[in-house]
Structures are given as structure tokens and as C-alpha cells.
Amino acid sequence: MGLFKFKEFHIAQDRCAQKVGTDGVLLGAWTTPHKIPQNILDIGTGTGVISLMLAQRFTASNIEAIEIDTDAFEQATENFENSPWGDRLFCFHSSFQEFYEEVEERFDLIVSNPPFFDSNSLKKESQIEEKRQQARFDDALPFEELVYGVYQLLALDGTFSCIIPKEREERFLEITSHFQLTPVRTVYIKGTANSPVKRCLMEFRFRESVKETNTTPTIEHLTIEIARHDYTDDYINLTKDFYLKM
Template identity: 65%
Template sequence: MSVFKFKEFEVAQDRCAQKIGTDGVLLGAWASADKNPYNILDIGTGTGVISLMLAQRFPSSQIEAVELDEDAFEQAASNFENSPWSDRMFCFHASFQEFFEEVDDTYDLIISNPPFFESSSIKENQEIDKNREQARFDEALPFEELIYGAYKLLDDDGIFACVIPHDREAHFLKIAAHYKLIPSRITHVKGTEGIAVKRSLIELRFRESDMKPTQLTIEISRHNYTEDYIELVKDFYLKM
């Protein structure tokens, strides 16, 4: 079995198309730095790693996750059950669209590492594993539906946090603005100095903000991590 070991929990990932990566760990460590959320929703939880990180960070939180893929859902549910926080974690097997149409609750923090790329970018002659395609391309959950669902379920003073490709940030924020969701915090992430920004970590709220984006660089050189990155993830990675 493929198991990723963190300091306080383990994550089995052999049944998930999308394995644990830097994006999810960054988001789980970065989100909600100035607020202690109680009700948390993780959209498209995959292995469940972000939910588990939030359970570690916020000891009083109640965490719900939703996952469409059956194998990933079963794996996330098992990872929750085998964690130290199993009594306050639950995973639903459903699409997010089904979930937000049926649920009446609101959440203090909604978080998502959504599908990465536009489905229209897939070339017709590419042969891509179907589960991995669903996990990485946005046909199953376009930004429009992700943001609309977050708008419906977010508490008036809640936070919606996500990580997206930097080159889609303007498009994402334009959709969010339609639903009166305003960026209150943005961090641009690059692998090393001297290369282009790759990811945007974004928090949205229902209130005006005069925030200015910050920047995070992960490495100085191969496996030589910056102090900012180490400070962010040191409570999770074994070797930090």
C-alpha cells in the first residue's frame, strides 16, 4: 500500500488517481491563518490530506468532505477513520453540485484544491486515465460551479480558500466577484527564485479588502527549502 507519513497522521493513497502533492499540503497549511473555524467543508477531498491537516491545526473543528470518485471517497473515509480525529471527520460520496443543492448548513471555512486544467485543453488523441482526468481537469467541477456552491454554503463571515494555477487567477476572481466574494488574502507561489509564479493561494470573503498579494518561494535549490516554506509546513512534514 502507498502510504504518505506525516508527523501526526498517515495517508494511504493507493486508490486515488491524484496523489498527495505540494499544492494540497500548501493549502492545508496556509488557509485560515487569522481565524479558528469550527465548521469546515473540503470540496473534492481526494486522499483527505487537506481535511486531516485542518483537523490537526484546529482541534475543535468539525470537518466534512465531499468526493465524487468512489475509490477516492472510500480511501478518504478510511484515512479519516484511521486518524487521531476520526470522531469529528466525515466524508460524503457525491458530486459537489449534488451536495450544495441538498445541504442547508453553512461553513466557517470552505476549502478546495480543485481540478487543475480546463477540460478543453485535452487533445482528442491523448489517452489519459479516466479517474486521473476527472481529478485534474475541470469538466467535472468548473470554476463557475465551484464558486457558486461556495457562495451558497459559506457563512456570512466565512472564508473560501483554494489553490489554482496562477494563469487562471484573473478568470477565477472575475467569477468570484459576480457572487460578491472578494479576495482577502492571496499568496503567489513559485518553485525557486528566477522562475515564473506557478500557483495562487486565494482566500475569498463577503467583505471588502485592501489586501496586497504576497509571495512564497519553495526552494533555494533542489531540496534546499526557504525559511518561509519550512515555517509554513514544519508541523506536518517528517523531515522539516
Template identity: 50%
Template sequence: MSKKPFIFKQFEVQQDRCAMKIGTDGVLLGAWADIPENTNSILDIGTGTGVIALMMAQRSSAQLIDALEIDENAYEQAVENFEQSDWGDRLFCYHAEFGEFVEEMQDEEKYDLIISNPPFYNSDYKTTSEERDIARFQDALPFKLLLEGSTYLLSEKGKLAVIIPKNQEENFLDIAKNFGLFPEKITYVKGSPTAEIKRCLILLNINSTKTAKDELIIEHDRHQYTKEYKNLVSPFYLKM
């Protein structure tokens, strides 16, 4: 297994000890999520390598950027990646399960932005790697737990940003509504102009308003990236 780090423009990410490597979903979410100027605190749930939390540190002046990771190896690697970055004084990682974290923190800390690239494949697709399954399957962090727990941790102006499969959008939004969370913005992601929509980037808040919807196409042709995609990720990827 390669021990070379994934090098971004302003930070590097070691990922050899993480079951789930850096991928398009996480980087898209970290680049897409709205961060208002008055955002003081951010929580990244299921941080893995720590890449989204690092992107939050690059993009914002938030003084508190917490991350949460259940897998011990990924947790230790995220801590190392935070310490090696320019923002180590603003980044902190907790090694805990989300439900436990909510119980401990709900009266201690509120977050202006909660962000998560949650596991979303069901148990029918389990692999032989327990670490990869924990990182990628919904058993470890069901949408219900993510949404309900977030309501205890969000500040009054707080928002929740996620990326999920298109075929789970309706179920996710139904659960969110039950917990008083409503979609403020949804971006549908397609790999190419003729491809099906595979992902939804969703921003939720506690106010029921009209949902702004748009579409993001990643490529015109193979490795021929669209202007919109390049504008979104160019602050991070070296060759973009």
C-alpha cells in the first residue's frame, strides 16, 4: 500500500491507515458547503482522513473545528494530518461513536455548521474488511441518528451539509423533516451530461423555506472537466 500523501494546494493528507481513501464525494462536499462569514464552530462527522475538516479550516476563519471518527486507525491518522497542517490550533478530533458524542456534548457545545459524508451503503454490500464496512455502511451511522443527533448540536443559526446517493434523497429528506430540518439548497451531481444523477449535495437548516436546486456536471468528456466543477475544487486540487 502506498504511503505517499495526497497533496492538496495548502495541505497534505496521509491516508495509508484509513479504510476509506480520499474521493470525489468528500472533496465535493468540503468545497460546496456554504460557510457564512459569522461561522465560529464547525463539526465534521465521520472525518476519516480529516480531509473535510482541513478544507473547512482552509476556507473559513472558524476558531473551533471539531472532527469525529469511530475507527481508531483513521482517528489517529486524522490527528496526525491535523497536527501537520497550518491549522492545527483550530482542529481537534474526537475518537467516539456519534450517539455517545451527542450525549456528552449537547449541553457543552453548539455548532454553526455540521458537515458529513456519511456511510450510505446497506448491509447487502458488506465486504470482508470491518474497517471499510464501518467507514462506508449505514449501520454505523444511520441517517436517523445523524439527523436527530445534529438537532441537539446545531446552534440557532446552524446548518447541516451532507452528500448522499440520489436514490436515498426522498428517504433522507423525510427523516430530516421529522426532526425539524429542511432543505435550503440541493445540488444534483452528474458525472457527465448524459449520465444519471448519482449524488445529492444537501444543505439543511431549521427554517422551512423554498429549496434552491441546481445541477453540477463534473466532466464534459473523460478528464475534460466543466468550468463549474473546476471553479469549485480549484482552491484544493493541485492540477485544477
């Protein structure tokens, strides 16, 4: 597969199990922390698309990305170097667990498009090749460890943004609550007006920070398409700074 071209950068993705997809683009375009972040952490960067979108949006931020898969790490590094913001983007070849155990820095913004199939669900070995399976199943990074690491690394007034399946929202909220994180923005994503909600975009802050700033949580809904390739105004407005044809 060739380059995926955005308005201000491009993504090579031939060596990545998980290609550029709607989930990552939604997260990169939607994430809006309550203060301009000086430093950003992208957990499981894959192609690097979310980091690159955030580099385009936040022009003074330094962005660190983590990727456990060797091929994806090398490709993300190349995508960073080939972008206009290579001096502000850094990729580490590491598991998140190794990273949060060694790093003492705290981040103003942490983002993740995490593995989204429960590791206890049926794994179709014959249909899903190994690397794509690693990127999609959460054996390597269960939600509990993801949120624990965020708890360790997020600045006291920082923001954690992610996108998860709607079916796992309740469990995710149990885990985030345990680690003192409160949802402040949630958007429920539907493919079309008549389809069920499949994804949740969610932003969290520490409970104390929310209390101190008297932040009122917001809940919104976003529909992507009216019909096939006929996009809603909301989706166009969210992604038009990135997609070439928006």
C-alpha cells in the first residue's frame, strides 16, 4: 500500500499491521485539552498518524510516541522524520509498561487509540495475521495497565484522550474511576444515522483538577456519513484540516 497523503504530511504504512483508519483520525482531530500542551505522549502510535496530527495542531508541543512492534516503530520514525515537524517528534521502541516504569516525566496530554478487542474474546488465528492481532487484541496492553500508566504519567492538570468500543465503555469507566480519572468530554460515534454507536471518543482529567476548575462534563454525538462517501457537516468540519478532499 502506498502513501496515505494528508494536507500537510503523508504516511507510509506498508510495514504497519494497523493502517491509517477513521478511529485514529477522529482522535487526532478531536482531542482538545483544556490548556495548550507543552508535551504530549502517544501510546501505541502505529503509523504515527495521531502524533503527526497533533504536531500540526499544536505547533509548540514536543511529542513522544511509543510503539512495541519493530516494523511499526521504524515506519513511524520515518514518517516523523519526513514530516515538517521532525524536530518535535520522537518515537521509542518499547512497551508502555517498560516506558512508564522508567520515565519520571509527566505529560500535559496523553493520547491512545488502544488495542480494542478483549483478550478473552475469540481469537481467529487463521484469519488474523499475528502482528495485526497484536495491534487489535489487548494482551500486550490491557485497559487496566493502560490506565495505570496514564495515572503514573499524566500531569495533575493534564488530559488523557482515547477512543474505545462502545461495548467496553462501562468497564473502562470503572477502571478510570479507580485511578481518580473523570470523563470531561465524551462523543458517541455512529457510522450513519440509523446505525448503532460503535465508538466512544473520551477525554479524562484527574478528579481533583475537575473540581478545582468547576468543569462540567459534556456528552455529544457524531455521525460520520449520510450515505456512502457522503459525509456529514460535523465530520467534515472536524477533519477538513487533514483530509485532502474535505
